[in-house]
Amino acid sequence: MIFDLSDGRFLYRLFHKVDADRIKVEGPWNFNLHLLILRRLHDGDDPNTIPLNTVDLWVLV
Template identity: 45%
Template sequence: MENELAQLSINDEEEEIIHIPIDPNTENRGETFQLVGCFLTASTIHFPAMKSTMANLWHPVKGVRICDLGEKRYLFQFFHAMDMNRVLKGSPWTFNNHLLVLYKLELGEDPLQIPLVLTPFWVQVYNIPIGLFSDILAV
């Protein structure tokens, strides 16, 4: 068998393109389930500790892959929309008291070019006088 494999070669006339159809049931319709993030700190983030801590905090059902992109940016690749959306809805997140700013990547976006400057916060205000209650102020 080794002799047969050693004699194999591809000629120009043998180069045939094989098209493999994509099953529409397994295609994710262009969604990447990726977040890019950075921590608001001037200090260095210990990547292995952050990776382990965030994965344990989020505990995604289908898993998460966390990559260091350099330039203090990280890519969070989820394998199901439910996991990514739960992380986004649970914002803001911190690691060692440093705020994690997240952005949902769309197909084709460069994670190193995204301006990471906004993050949602919930604010609860107490003792507002009754005359100042309004739906406009709540938004």
């Protein structure tokens, strides 16, 4: 499921761990030569307040 959070932010809800693992292994991801910054949310996280201006090292390896 995909939710538009506005301001160029989208929330993707995955229902299976296998899908999340595939995204992590097959990354980094981009669109029109722009790096897509992905974060896993945890219980209680507000997707509108998660900073998306840094990239974890595993993405760059």
